[in-house]
Amino acid sequence: MLLSKKTLAVIAIIILVVLTYITYIANPSKSPIFPCLFNKLTGLYCPGCGMTRALHSLMHFNFYQAIRYNVLIALIPPLLGMYIFMRYKAMEGYSEIIIYVMLALAIAYGIGRNMPILDSLQPTTIGCLVNLSLGFV
Numbered sequence: 001m002l003l004s005k006k007t008l009a010v011i012a013i014i015i016l017v018v019l020t021y022i023t024y025i026a027n028p029s030k031s032p033i034f035p036c037l038f039n040k041l042t043g044l045y046c047p048g049c050g051m052t053r054a055l056h057s058l059m060h061f062n063f064y065q066a067i068r069y070n071v072l073i074a075l076i077p078p079l080l081g082m083y084i085f086m087r088y089k090a091m092e093g094y095s096e097i098i099i100y101v102m103l104a105l106a107i108a109y110g111i112g113r114n115m116p117i118l119d120s121l122q123p124t125t126i127g128c129l130v131n132l133s134l135g136f137v
């Protein structure tokens with residue numbers, strides 16, 4: 001017997017909450033929770049590399065560090081919000097454009113962060129600097 005949509009939604013929410021909790025309590029910059037298979041195989045950074053560390057930093061209100069790990073943590077959520085709003089308002093044409101913008105942004109970011117001239121886009125742990133949200137660390 002297959003599970004109902006409601007049951008699958010509850011299971012998905014439980015998994016999301018558990019993964020969010022693990023990301024909050026564990027420090028992925030010290031030991032990776034979900035290592036990037038693409039990076040392990042190729043030595044290159046994918047557009048998502050550093051996203052778990054960025055999410056962990058964001059959860060601890062360390063915004064600058066989150067952006068240093070992966071700038072898409074600040075760019076994709078507003079675009080995703082616009083996409084959801086436009087889908088809700090039945091603006092199909094505009095929502096498709098936003099999907100293509102997010103895809104192009106991710107591809108360009110994935111290519112750019114592997115170019116030597118743009119190495120500042122690579123996931124970087126900053127030293128003991130000013131935490132922009134809470135003062136000095």
